[in-house]
Amino acid sequence: MPEFDAPAPTSHGHLAPDRSTAENLARMLRALADPTRIQLLALMNGAGPEGTTVKELTDALTFRQPTISHHLRILLDEGIVCKSQTGRQTWYSIAAEHAGSISDLLR
Amino acid sequence: MxxxxxxxxxxxxxxxxxxxxxxxxxxxxxxxxxxxxxxxxxxxxxxxxxxxxxxxxxxxxxxxxxxxxxxxxxxxxxxxxADAWIRFSSLLDKRPGPGPLPTDAPGVQSGVGSDDRPLGPHPVPGPTPPPGQEVPPVIHRIADQLAHRFSATFSAETVHRYVRETYFLLRSRSRVQRYLASLTSRFATERLHALALARGIEMRPVPQVLFVCVANSHRSQIAASILKFIGGDQVHVRSAGSAPATDIAPEVVEVLDEIGCSLLGEFPKPLTDEIVQASDVVITMGCGDACPVYPGRIYLDWAIEVPPTHDLQAQRVMRDEIQHRVEDLWRSLSPSRSEHHQP
CATH class of the missing domain: 1.10.10.10 (Winged helix-like DNA-binding domain superfamily/Winged helix DNA-binding domain)
Structure with missing residues (x-):
């Protein structure tokens, strides 16, 4: 017998994510689970609304630019980070839909 | 980071x-x-x-x-x-696919009247809660209790800020609907412990001394005030009474003022188990066996009588006796300091 006999009355009426939801979330977490990427996200989280440039990120961390770009690519592929272009400058920022939960994660 | x-x-x-x-x-x-x-x-x-x-x-x-x-x-x-709630609970609410979660879910029962902050799936981030917002009285009481418990490590302001922040963080989580007060208490405690560890703060960096008398309006106030004065930030001093009076005796304020000790902000406080447990040295002054005894603490009993209220000269004699005893105590608590003063 489980200790709880009725489904929990949550605000959205589900107990746990279904299998595919859990797998998708696990995949996203694997993309986040790297100290360099955590640091990149912390920098973007602290940046202004326009985001940051690769140069700013490279300057802030002690990695060379190809390393930074490699980690940014993983975050971009997973949809955690997005980029925008103004003139010749490319800006990276946390995707709006993830901004709240990434900010929580970095607390 | x-x-x-x-x-x-x-x-x-x-x-x-x-x-x-x-x-x-x-x-x-x-x-x-x-x-x-x-x-x-x-x-x-x-x-x-x-x-x-x-x-x-x-x-x-x-x-x-x-x-x-x-x-x-x-x-x-x-x-x-607390980590799971604060860092990951908004992630757990994520669902794949286009569009955010519906926001018409029943709001969090906050216990504080109306609140027009959006309670969407992405709680509003930010290191501090909105400054104007008040917490309910129960959260305030929790903060007071924790401030007391962590008084050797953090200022009351720090503890209050953490409790407030924890409360608003938890309240903004759409899953946290019940036990908001007890969760706030538990998680604020966890976070304060973690903060102390992260900053490398020992929980008892300086000796904790407790003076106890009956009313906590006279002898124990004098002793505490003098030790605070000579020990500075090298000692943490508390005082309490087994049957606390309503106010500090006015003659105490006067005779302490004469030797440059202030009683500003002090008031008679009840003796509780937890302040005895938090102390390394407990000095009782005529409160009998009202003070609970716990192992691992040094107990001293100072037999000091309270002179008649109107006899200011006798009050000064008592003050000086307490001062000598406190100075002896302080030398025994800080050997390096007394060596330093020896020729």
């Missing part, structure tokens, strides 16, 4: 990056009392007990769940930690 912290966070995220562990944690944050036994989890999720055990071990190692000591018979129960 420094590299060490980033590494710790990445490890925590990696532990959670497993569908079964996610399901277990998500279930725990959805249950009415936020806790379950391992068997209950296995049955509800329909996964093997061994897999649940593995998931719970990993989550506990990463500081995302903790076991509760069962106070009644039955299987031990597990529940999410």
């Amino acid at each position: 420094d590299p060490t912290e980033a590494l710790d966070r990445a490890r925590q995220v990696l532990v959670l990056a497993h569908p079964e562990r996610l399901s277990v944690l998500s279930l725990l944050t959805s249950l009415p009392d936020y806790s379950a036994s391992a068997a209950g989890i296995a049955e509800t999720l329909g996964i093997a007990p061994e897999a649940v055990d593995e998931a719970l071990d990993a989550l506990a190692q990463a500081g995302l769940v903790h076991w509760q000591r069962g106070d009644r018979a039955g299987d031990p129960r597990v529940s999410p930690t």
Whole structure:
């Protein structure tokens, strides 16, 4: 017998994510689970609304630019980070839909 | 974020990056009392007990769940930690696919009247809660209690800020609907302990001295005031009374003022178990056996009589006697200091 006999009355009426939801979330977490990427996200989280440039990120961390770009690519592929272009400058920022939960994660 | 912290966070995220562990944690944050036994989890999720055990071990190692000591018979129960709630509960609400979660879900029962902050799926981030917002009285009381408990380590302002922040963080989580006060208390305590550890603060960096008399309006106030004055930040001084009076005796303020000791902000306080437990040295001054005795503390009893209120000269004699005793005590508590003063 489980200790709880009725489904929990949550605000959205589900107990746990279904299998595919859990797998998708696990995949996203694997993309986040790297100290360099955590640091990149912390920098973007602290940046202004326009985001940051690769140069700013490279300057802030002690990695060379190809390393930074490699980690940014993983975050971009997973949809955690997005980029925008103004003139010749490319800006990276946390995707709006993830901004709240990434900010929580970095607390 | 420094590299060490980033590494710790990445490890925590990696532990959670497993569908079964996610399901277990998500279930725990959805249950009415936020806790379950391992068997209950296995049955509800329909996964093997061994897999649940593995998931719970990993989550506990990463500081995302903790076991509760069962106070009644039955299987031990597990529940999410402050880290899990604060860092990961908004992630657990994520669903793949276009569009955010519906926001018409019933709001969090906050206990504070109306609140027009949006309670969407992405709680409003920010290091501090909105400054204008008041917390309910129960949260304020929790902050007062914790401020007392952590008084050797953090200022009351720091503790209040943490409790407020924890309260607003938890309240903004759409899953936290019940026990907001007790969760706030538990998680603020966890966070303050963690903060102390992270800053390398020993919980008792300086000796903790407690003076106890009956009313805490006279002798113990004088002793505490003098030790604060000579010990500065090298000692943490408290005083209490077994039957506290309403006010400090006016003649005490006067005779202390004469030697440059201030009683500003002091008032008679009750003797509680917890302040005795927090102390290294307990000095009783005529309060009999009202002071509870705990092992590992130094107990001293100073036989000092209170002279008649109107006899200011006798009050001064008593003040000087207390001062000598306090100075002796201070020399015994800080040997390096007394050596320094020797020729």
